[in-house]
Amino acid sequence: MHIVILGAKGQLGSDLVAICKEKNIFFTPVTQSDFDATRDDLGNKILDKLTNVSHIINCIATTNVDGCESNPDLAFSINASFAYKLSRLCNEKNITLFHISTDYVFDGTKTDLYLETDIPSPQNIYGLSKYTGDMAVMQYAAKYFIFRVSSLFGRAGASGKGGNFITTMQRLGSERDTLSVIANQITSPTATLDVARALVHFITNQINDYGIYNCVSSNSCSWYEFAYAIFKLSGLDEAKLHKADFDSYNFIAKRPKYAVMSTAKISKYYQMPMWQDSLNEYFTKEQ
Secondary structure (H helix, E strand, C coil): CCEEEECCCCHHHHHHHHHHHHCCCCEEEECCCCCCCCCCCHHHHCHHHCCCCCEEEECCCCCCHHHHHHCHHHHHHHHHHHHHHHHHHHHHHCCEEEEEEEHHHCCCCCCCCECCCCCCCCCCHHHHHHHHHHHHHHHHCCCEEEEEECCEECCCCEHHHCECHHHHHHHHHHHCCCEEEECCCEECCEEHHHHHHHHHHHHHCCCCCCEEEECCCCCCEEHHHHHHHHHHHHCCCHHHEEEECHHHCCCCCCCCCECCECCCCHHHCCCCCCHHHHHHHHHHHHC
16 A cells, blocks of 8 residues: 655644554655645646555645634635545545544534534634535545544644644743633544544555544543643643633634534544543653
């Protein structure tokens, strides 16, 4: 097999590179300096120079939720239009596509776990552009997996956000006397390393049960609870943390209040860990 990793220096892509190296899987990393998703043709620029490509993992996305509100053209160009072109190209070349999506395709009004069969209802430009990309993949790629992820954290950080939630909490916890974190917005913090492991597991085990999979930690928490755990593991004073209310927070882009997704479907093939275990591993490997 020959895997092409698009966005190989990003938060998820860098962990995919590490896992492929660890398992001696033949892969080609494609970075932003190699390929510009807004203007380059992936076939001419990259794929035509490679042989026997079996899988493409698309980690290219613009993920700055508030930034997408002010630049919707860029959001749709990368998250939707590129996904459409990539899907057609994979179909033409008989390549299996792994496409990364998000919990933000949902509006957060459901009180139970979101399933892969639930109808999305995005409430911001980021979510809408990602859902448009999902629809393009489903329509134009014959062999595809859409992995919906949530609240990612990885050591590489997210370039569009200037790091990840852990590093942000560590910085603010060191700089400020008090810090308010939303206590009633519920999510499933998910390590990019766990997503990378799941992706590679699907590929190496030749799973062909195509479709959408929720690829998130197997349990959930509030952002306040996540921040509290980060403070504790970082040796910061948890007393600095104060609970904030979701409804009183002035977001630029609307966000789902509850976007916890079920992992029952992916568990048939791969067991996602609890976020506490993944956070502990993050800190263990950081030492």
